[in-house]
Every structure is written in C-alpha cells, then in structure tokens.
Amino acid sequence: MGLFILRRLVIMILTGLCLTFLVFSLTNLYPNLEKLAKTQGNFRMSDEEVTSYLDRNGYLQPMFVKYGEWLGVVPSYRHENADGTIQGRCIRPGMAPEDSPEFCGVLQGNWGFSTVFKDDVGSIISTRLSLTGKLMFWVMVVMVPSALILGVLAGMREGSKTDRGLSTIAITTTATPEYVSGVILIAVFASSTVGLKWFKGTATSAMDSANFENFALPVITIALYGMGYIARMTRASMAEVMTAQYIRTARLKGVSFPNIVMKHALRNALIAPFTVIMLQFPWLLNGVVIVETLFNYKGFGWTLVQAAGNNDIELLLGVSVVSVFVVLITQLISDIGYVYLNPRISVS
Amino acid sequence: MEPLSWLEILTRIFIQFMPVWVAMVVLFTLSVVYKRRLGLYGKLFDSTIGMIGFSLVMFWVFTGIFGAFDLIITHDPLSQVSGMKNKVPGTPITGADSETYPYYLFGGDNLARDVFSRMVKGAWVVVQIAPLATLFAFMVGITLGLPAGYYGGKLDTFLSFLANLILAFPVILLFYLLVTPEIVDTGIPSYMAMVLFVFPIIFVAVLLNSRYRTQPSVRTPLLIGVLGVMGWLYLSLISQPGTALKILPDAIDLFNLQGGILVVFVSVVFVNSPTVFRIVRGLAMDIKTRDYVAAAQTRGERPWYIMLWEILPNARGPLIVDFCLRIGYTTILLGTLGFFGLGLPPESPDWGTTINDGRRLLQIYLHPAIVPAVALLSMVLGLNLLADGLREESLRD
Numbered sequence: 001m002g003l004f005i006l007r008r009l010v011i012m013i014l015t016g017l018c019l020t021f022l023v024f025s026l027t028n029l030y031p032n033l034e035k036l037a038k039t040q041g042n043f044r045m046s047d048e049e050v051t052s053y054l055d056r057n058g059y060l061q062p063m064f065v066k067y068g069e070w071l072g073v074v075p076s077y078r079h080e081n082a083d084g085t086i087q088g089r090c091i092r093p094g095m096a097p098e099d100s101p102e103f104c105g106v107l108q109g110n111w112g113f114s115t116v117f118k119d120d121v122g123s124i125i126s127t128r129l130s131l132t133g134k135l136m137f138w139v140m141v142v143m144v145p146s147a148l149i150l151g152v153l154a155g156m157r158e159g160s161k162t163d164r165g166l167s168t169i170a171i172t173t174t175a176t177p178e179y180v181s182g183v184i185l186i187a188v189f190a191s192s193t194v195g196l197k198w199f200k201g202t203a204t205s206a207m208d209s210a211n212f213e214n215f216a217l218p219v220i221t222i223a224l225y226g227m228g229y230i231a232r233m234t235r236a237s238m239a240e241v242m243t244a245q246y247i248r249t250a251r252l253k254g255v256s257f258p259n260i261v262m263k264h265a266l267r268n269a270l271i272a273p274f275t276v277i278m279l280q281f282p283w284l285l286n287g288v289v290i291v292e293t294l295f296n297y298k299g300f301g302w303t304l305v306q307a308a309g310n311n312d313i314e315l316l317l318g319v320s321v322v323s324v325f326v327v328l329i330t331q332l333i334s335d336i337g338y339v340y341l342n343p344r345i346s347v348s
Numbered sequence: 349m350e351p352l353s354w355l356e357i358l359t360r361i362f363i364q365f366m367p368v369w370v371a372m373v374v375l376f377t378l379s380v381v382y383k384r385r386l387g388l389y390g391k392l393f394d395s396t397i398g399m400i401g402f403s404l405v406m407f408w409v410f411t412g413i414f415g416a417f418d419l420i421i422t423h424d425p426l427s428q429v430s431g432m433k434n435k436v437p438g439t440p441i442t443g444a445d446s447e448t449y450p451y452y453l454f455g456g457d458n459l460a461r462d463v464f465s466r467m468v469k470g471a472w473v474v475v476q477i478a479p480l481a482t483l484f485a486f487m488v489g490i491t492l493g494l495p496a497g498y499y500g501g502k503l504d505t506f507l508s509f510l511a512n513l514i515l516a517f518p519v520i521l522l523f524y525l526l527v528t529p530e531i532v533d534t535g536i537p538s539y540m541a542m543v544l545f546v547f548p549i550i551f552v553a554v555l556l557n558s559r560y561r562t563q564p565s566v567r568t569p570l571l572i573g574v575l576g577v578m579g580w581l582y583l584s585l586i587s588q589p590g591t592a593l594k595i596l597p598d599a600i601d602l603f604n605l606q607g608g609i610l611v612v613f614v615s616v617v618f619v620n621s622p623t624v625f626r627i628v629r630g631l632a633m634d635i636k637t638r639d640y641v642a643a644a645q646t647r648g649e650r651p652w653y654i655m656l657w658e659i660l661p662n663a664r665g666p667l668i669v670d671f672c673l674r675i676g677y678t679t680i681l682l683g684t685l686g687f688f689g690l691g692l693p694p695e696s697p698d699w700g701t702t703i704n705d706g707r708r709l710l711q712i713y714l715h716p717a718i719v720p721a722v723a724l725l726s727m728v729l730g731l732n733l734l735a736d737g738l739r740e741e742s743l744r745d
Contacts, residue, residue, distance in 0.1 A: 011509075015509075015512065015513055015516060018513055019513060019516060019517060023521075023525065026525045026526075026531065026536075027525070029530065029531065029534050029536075030534070031530035031531070031533050031534055032530050032531075035530060167736075168397075171729070171732045171733060171736060172729055174732060175676060175725060175728040175729040175731075175732045176725050176728070176729075177680040177683060177684065177724070177728075179683060179684070179687045179700070179703055179704075179707075179721075180683070180703070180721040180722075180724055180725050183703060183706075183707060183710060183717045183718060183721045184718065184721055184722075184725075186710050186711070187710065187714045187717075187718050190711065191710070191711055191712075191714055192711050192712060193711075193712060193713075193714070194714065201710065201711050282515075282516070282518060282519075285518045285520075286518060286519055286520055286684075289518075289520045290520075290684065290687065293688075294707060304520070304521065304524070305524075305688070308521070308524035308525075308528070309524075311530075316524075319521075320518075320521055323518045323521060324516060324517065324518075327516045327517075327518065328516055331516070
C-alpha cells in the first residue's frame with residue numbers, strides 16, 4: 001500500500017510539473033507579454049520600448065529558465081539599470097539588493113504580484129479559495145445525500161415506475177448545464193417582474209454573510225448538474241448489487257426488503273459512487289466558474305475569469321496551479337479510497 | 349396593432365415551424381414503416397424514451413437546417429428594429445411594411461434583435477459544429493485508443509499519461525488559454541488543428557489498407573482516390589488566410605471557415621478526445637481477450653486488421669451510445685464558450701452567447717436569456733434520452 005501511494009504521488013508531481021509548465025509557457029507567449037508591457041507601461045509604447053521593458057523584467061530569458069525562476073529552483077533574474085540600481089523579481093521596493101533572497105518562487109511561498117488586484121497573489125488566492133470553499137461545502141452537503149438517495153431508490157427495484165421516474169429526473173439534471181439551470185432558476189425564483197421572488201438573483205452579499213435567501217440559488221445550480229451523474233452511477237451500482245447471489249440468499253432467508261437494502265446492499269453499492277464523487281471535482285470546478293460569474297460571487301472561479309480576461313499572468317498561473325493540484329489530489333484520494341473500500345482489489 | 353396573446357404566439361410559432369413538422373412526419377412515417385429492416389436505428393422506435401429523445405434531436409436538426417436556408421426565421425438575426433429593445437414576446441412592430449413579419453414572436457433582446465430568429469439560427473451553429481467535432485474526437489480517440497489497449501506496455505503508459513494530463517486540466521482554463529486572441533495570433537490553435545485533423549486520414553487509410561492489403565489491385569487505386577480527396581479537404585480546412593498556416597493558394601482552397609469557428613472546433617475536439625481515448629482503450633483491453641480475437645491471431649491476421657475489423661465492430665454498442673452523449677456534452681461546451689464570450693464573434697446567434705447577453709438584464713427581462721436556455725436544454729436532453737434508448741435497445745440483443 002505504501003509503495004502504491006508513493007508511486008501515485010510521484011506520477012502526480014510529474015503531472016503537476018508538466019501541466020504548470022504548459023500553463024506557464026502558454027501565458028508567457030510573446031503576444032501576452034507584449035500586452036502586459038503595454039498595460040503596465042502605456043499603450044503607445046514602441047516595439048523597442050516593449051523589448052526593453054521585457055528585458056528589464058527578465059521576460060526575455062529562455063522559457064525553461066523563467067519557469068525555474070517562477071518555481072524557485074533557479075536564482076532569480078537581476079537587471080542593472082543605467083543609473084546603477086539593480087532591480088529583480090526578488091527585490092521588493094525598499095529592499096537593498098544584497099539583502100534580498102537568491103530564490104523566490106512558488107516553492108519559497110512567493111506567488112508573485114497581481115496586476116489587476118494590486119495585491120499579492122498568495123493572499124488573493126487564499127481569500128478567494130476560502131469563499132469558494134464555503135460554496136463547495138454547501139454544494140456537497142446538498143448534492144451528495146440527495147444524489148445517493150435518488151440513486152438508491154431508483155436502483156433498488158430496477159425497471160419499476162419509481163426507477164423510470166427518478167432516472168428521467170437524473171437524466172434531465174445532467175442535460176442542464178449550470179448556465180442554463182442558473183438562468184431558469186433565477187427566472188422562476190428571483191425575477192423581479194414575474195416569478196416567486198423567494199431568493200436573490202445575486203450572491204454578492206453571501207460573501208460576508210451567507211444565508212438561505214442569497215446562497216440557495218448558486219448552491220442548487222451547481223448541485224443539480226453534478227447530482228444527476230452521481231445518481232445514475234449509484235443507480236447502476238445498486239442495480240448490480242441487487243442481482244447478486246447474497247442478496248437472493250438474504251431474501252430467501254426471509255429478511256425484509258428495507259433491511260436488505262439498508263444492511264446488505266448499501267455498503268457494497270456505495271463503492272463506485274465514492275470514486276465518482278471524487279472525480280466530480282474537476283467538473284465542479286467548471287460549475288464554480290460559471291456559477292460565480294453568473295451570480296457575481298467573487299470567489300476562486302470569478303478570480304480565474306478576471307485573471308484570464310485581463311491578462312494577469314502571475315495570478316492566472318497561481319489559479320491554475322491550485323486548480324490543477326485540487327484535481328490531482330482528488331484523483332489520488334479517489335484511487336486510494338477505492339482500493340481501501342473494495343476488498344476485491346489488491347495493489348500488490 | 350394589439351400585442352399577441354400567448355395562444356396566438358404559440359399558433360404563429362407552430363405555423364413558422366411548418367417545414368420542420370412536415371420533415372419530421374415524413375421521417376417518422378418512413379422509419380416506423382420500415383423499422384424492421386433498419387437494424388439498431390429501427391429498434392429505436394420500439395422504446396418510448398428513445399423515440400422522445402430522437403424527436404427532440406431531429407426537431408433541432410431540421411430547425412437548424414431549414415433555418416440556414418432562411419425558411420423558419422421571421423427576421424434577420426442581426427438586424428435591429430428601432431423601438432423593439434427588450435420588448436416582451438408578441439409585440440407588434442410599429443410601422444412595419446408588408447414585406448416584414450409584423451411581430452417579434454419571442455420579443456426583442458437588448459439590441460432590439462428578434463429573439464425567435466436568433467434561436468433558430470443558433471440551432472444551426474450547434475448542428476454544424478457539435479456532431480462533426482464529436483466525430484473528429486472519436487477519430488482521434490479510436491486511432492490512439494485501439495493500439496494503446498491492444499498492445500499495452502510502454503505505448504499505453506505514455507498515451508494514458510498524456511490523456512490524464514489533459515483530463516486533469518480544468519476545461520474552462522484550457523479554453524481561456526487557447527481561445528484568447530493573443531494565442532490565436534501565435535498560431536497555436538492552427539498547429540493543433542494540423543495535428544488533430546490528420547487523425548481521420550490516418551484512420552481511414554489504416555482501415556482500408558488493413559482490409560484490402562491482400563488485393564493490391566483494389567487497394568492502391570482506392571487508397572489513392574480516398575486519400576487524395578481527404579488530403580485536399582484537410583489542406584483546405586487547415587489553411588486559412590490571415591493565420592499562421594497558409595499552405596494552399598486561394599484558387600484551390602475549397603473553403604474557409606468564418607471567424608473563430610476553427611479555433612472553437614479545435615478546442616472542443618481537443619477536450620473531448622482524451623475521454624474517448626480512455627473509453628476505447630478500456631473496450632479494446634476487454635475485447636482482446638475474446639476467442640474470436642485469438643482465432644484471428646491464429647489465422648495470422650495483422651494487428652491493425654484485428655483492431656479495426658475485429659475489435660472495433662464489437663465495441664460499437666457502447667461507442668454509439670457514448671457518441672450521442674458526447675454530442676450533448678459538446679453542445680454544452682459550445683454553450684460554455686459562448687457564455688464566456690470566447691472564440692465565436694460577439695454578435696453570433698449561438699445559444700451560449702445569447703444567454704450571456706441576456707443574463708445581464710435577467711432580473712427584469714426574462715425572454716432574451718430563457719428562450720436559448722430552454723432550446724439548449726431540450727436539445728441536450730433529447731440527446732441524453734436518445735442515448736438511453738439506444739443503450740436499452742442495444743443491450744436487448
């Protein structure tokens with residue numbers, strides 16, 4: 001088991017390095033850098049001015065060197081200006097060049113500086129991530145139990161009327177992307193002209209104080225899309241377990257139907273949905289971006305859109321790193337959990 | 349003129365959709381009459397769910413096709429009529445001459461364009477891109493997934509690592525990185541198109557070659573003909589004026605895709621193919637242990653013949669089902685791209701862009717966003733139900 005986890009970890013780190021390098025090189029392409037120089041300097045910069053700006057800030061080095069600096073394994077670039085002062089990535093304003101550290105990358109905890117929010121990327125990401133964490137927590141609280149109940153109810157008597165009805169509901173929710181269900185939910189529950197006016201159509205106020213009125217719609221919107229998929233997986237796995245020999249034995253022994261479902265079938269039927277729930281995370285990340293944009297909830301997904309839309313290179317890199325590692329870690333947990341839960345699979 | 353009541357609006361919409369109804373009645377009559385001779389497609393008409401799904405899908409397919417010929421639409425989807433900004437469904441156009449349709453059936457959007465006509469035109473964008481992009485993704489997935497599953501080993505490890513790499517990437521981030529104008533300028537999407545669009549050619553070439561390898565007199569002319577046509581199409585597709593790739597001179601360049609469509613197409617194919625790869629690889633690993641594969645190996649068939657003519661036909665059931673589901677997913681992805689204003693031009697009538705335009709005033713004016721939202725929902729739902737019906741029917745035999 002230890003070796004298995006170790007191997008998975010190594011692959012995970014390798015994948016993470018590849019992906020961050022990919023994002024790094026895509027965001028550091030010359031057109032992006034030129035745009036950055038123009039937004040930082042002024043829009044009428046000539047080509048020579050752009051080049052000299054980029055050179056001063058060390059953007060014109062080879063891609064691997066820049067990546068190493070950003071990661072914190074290559075000493076950071078320093079540039080001597082014409083007036084003798086030295087500037088560089090690691091040298092903060094008001095700091096003497098001799099005192100500043102040699103390395104300052106992600107590994108040293110230096111995530112860079114956001115050009116849009118005028119703040120440290122690390123602190124932006126941590127505040128935004130905690131806001132999104134709040135959203136995700138409630139999504140999970142709503143989504144997982146309702147999906148499991150839906151799936152178990154549908155799967156325990158395959159082909160029955162309940163099964164047909166619940167499966168159609170599950171299919172409908174998987175066919176409704178967040179930007180569609182969000183629009184429909186706002187129209188029904190939050191519109192100021194027609195509709196029920198139960199909830200608010202924006203979740204901006206939920207960032208400080210989340211309550212049922214302003215937080216229900218975003219949570220339901222994300223939960224609906226993921227729910228159908230988990231419910232269908234649970235249904236399939238439940239239906240399979242219900243045809244197993246030991247369930248038949250239990251029935252022949254005279255165990256009551258609720259007891260069979262609760263005590264015998266449920267535990268085995270929940271192994272497959274567990275991995276599915278974990279693998280749902282990358283999809284939920286998509287949902288979060290859409291819903292936060294739609295409901296104007298300024299969390300992690302909203303930050304991603306802002307960073308990408310405004311060419312904020314270091315913030316976008318930080319956001320990408322975090323989202324890639326969230327995905328990879330959930331994959332790891334899903335693999336380990338699957339092996340741990342399922343006695344039929346051995347890793348050795 | 350008085351605004352229309354809801355009943356009148358629905359009646360008028362019903363009349364506007366007349367070509368679609370006619371086409372659907374013809375299609376369904378023919379299909380039900382001949383359903384015993386039509387294989388899996390015919391069996392679809394035995395399942396209620398499948399039939400509902402199929403009719404939803406065909407409704408939008410016909411709407412898209414007829415809409416492209418300007419049959420269903422009441423107004424030009426881009427023209428603005430003064431005084432019609434954000435007007436509710438059924439509002440008459442003041443001072444309309446006898447040429448123009450006198451009502452905005454689903455109201456006007458925030459730029460005073462007709463919501464109904466934009467919805468119909470939006471169907472054409474989806475019908476054009478989604479099935480084709482899914483097909484390309486399947487070509488890529490099959491061409492790489494079959495050898496990965498069949499041979500296993502280092503090739504499998506490498507390709508699976510690549511697939512997982514793309515799968516671990518949040519889709520929206522990928523879109524933001526690929527579809528921004530700066531990246532398009534560098535030509536990366538064009539180069540990706542160059543790589544991804546080769547796969548259909550490889551697929552067809554290997555398919556035909558493995559089948560007719562023993563009859564060179566048939567194979568050689570067939571391959572030259574087919575590959576010649578496909579190569580020409582391929583070169584016309586990837587060479588676009590104004591991008592990094594400009595290979596063919598204009599005289600023999602068959603067609604050029606309009607603004608941004610190629611980029612959208614490439615990114616959708618790119619996102620979908622790793623999942624297809626994983627499905628095909630899993631199926632190939634399962635099927636290669638069957639007896640008929642062992643028989644073919646004993647006969648001395650070549651590996652590619654076994655993969656494409658023994659394994660692939662026996663994996664068709666799950667693949668057809670996944671194909672339907674994946675078209676739905678591609679539709680969702682296209683909507684997502686439109687929703688974030690990526691790739692397609694801002695005045696494009698596709699549903700995602702329209703939803704994005706409409707959502708800003710959603711609290712006050714519902715109709716500009718809700719009409720395309722329901723359209724997209726019904727189309728994807730149709731595809732999902734169709735896939736469900738197909739799955740049931742293909743499991744039955």
